[in-house]
Amino acid sequence: MLSQSKLLCDAMRANIETITLRWVHHVHDDPYLQAKDSKLTLPQIIDHVPQMLEELCDLLDREEEPDFKTIRASSEHGYIRSAEGYSLTQLLRELELLRDAVFNFVAETEIRQGVNRPDTIRALRRVNKYFGEDIIFVVEHFLSRSAKDNK
Secondary structure (H helix, E strand, O other): OOOHHHHHHHHHHHOHHHHHHHHHHHHHHOOOOHHHHOOOOHHHHHOOHHHHHHHHHHHHHOOOOOOHHHOOHHHHHHHHHHHOOOOHHHHHHHHHHHHHHHHHHHHHHHHHHOOOHHHHHHHHHHHHHHHHHHHHHHHHHHHHHHHHHOO
8 A cells, every 4th residue: 555645745746737837827816926927938937846846746755854955946946036037025925835836735635535634744844844945045045145246
């Protein structure tokens, strides 16, 4: 029998495109991001999101607590967005919408596939930690860039 974490991970991997497109829809509908994202093509909006979701699947599939310092897809997304002229607030908003899309997917998968609550909570904690670490990276990057620009 598949482990509950494996069920969540397999479901997420099978639905990366669906989760990504849901997120894109939310980004397009978000009043704080409409003006910025309307200038980008769909591939530019999507950017590293599928790789982030793959990376997240790998983290969910591990028994041991992951080393978040080795995670790179999310930081690449933040770096590219800053180069595209996103403000810190806009990037954080995008990340929050993605975290929400992943949270909703995990909750829906729990119901649809009968994943037990402890494994769902464990997965959601990892999702939260993943995005929390990315937010820290993004803020540090923006502060560092701002300090360089002000010299």
